[in-house]
Amino acid sequence: IIADSLSLLKSTEDGISRVVDIVKNMKTFSHPDAESIHSVDIHEVLDSTLLLLKSEVRNNVSIVKELSAEVFEVQCNRNELGQVFLNIIMNAVHALVDGADGVIQIRTENNEQTILIHIADNGCGIPADKIKLIFDPFYTSKAVGSGTGMGLAISQGIIEKHKGKISVSSVLGKGTKFTIQFPIA
Secondary structure (H helix, E strand, O other), X not given: OHHHHHHHHHHHHHHHHHHHHHHHHHHHHHOOOOOOOEEEEHHHHHHHHHHHOHHHOOOOEEXXXXXXXXXXXXXXXXXXXXXXXXXXXXXXXXXXXXOOOEEEEEXXXXXXXXXXXXXXXXXXXXXXXXXXXXXXXXXXXXXOOOOOOOHHHHHHHHHHHOOOEEEEEEEOOOEEEEEEEEEOO
C-alpha cells in the first residue's frame, strides 16, 4: 500500500502541474498581458529565443539562420513575439526524428509592406487532414502528458492581435514550414 501510495502521489503531483500549465496558457490565450507595444527588432528576438532554447536542441540538430530582411522592426509586444517564436521553434525541435540529422531553418525577408519570417524543419511533417486542426486550442499530436495543445493557438492569437498572419505548409515525412507575416510600420 505504501509503495502504491507514493506512486499515486507522484502521478497526482504531475497531473496538478499539468493543470497549472494549461490554466496559465489559457489565461495568456484569452487575456494577454497589457505590456506596451513598441518597435521591436525581430532578429534580436529570434536570436534571444534561440539562446533560450539552446539546451533543448539536441546535438544532431543544426539551426540555419538567414536573417536577410532589410527592414526587421515591427510594432509589437516583445514578450509575446518571443512566445510565438519559442512555440514554433520548440514544435520544430519536437518534430525532428531522434537519431537523424535534423535541420531547422529560420529565414527573414521583406517587401515594401511586410516582413516575413519562415521557420522550417525537416522533421516528420503534419498529415494533411491535421493541418486545419493545429491552431485549435487543446489540439495536440503529442502523447498524453507531453503537450497541452495551446502553443500554436496562443501563437496565432498573438500574431493576429499584431495584425499579422501565419500560414503552414507540410509534407508528411519531409518537414513543415511556418510563415509569419507582419506589416511594416
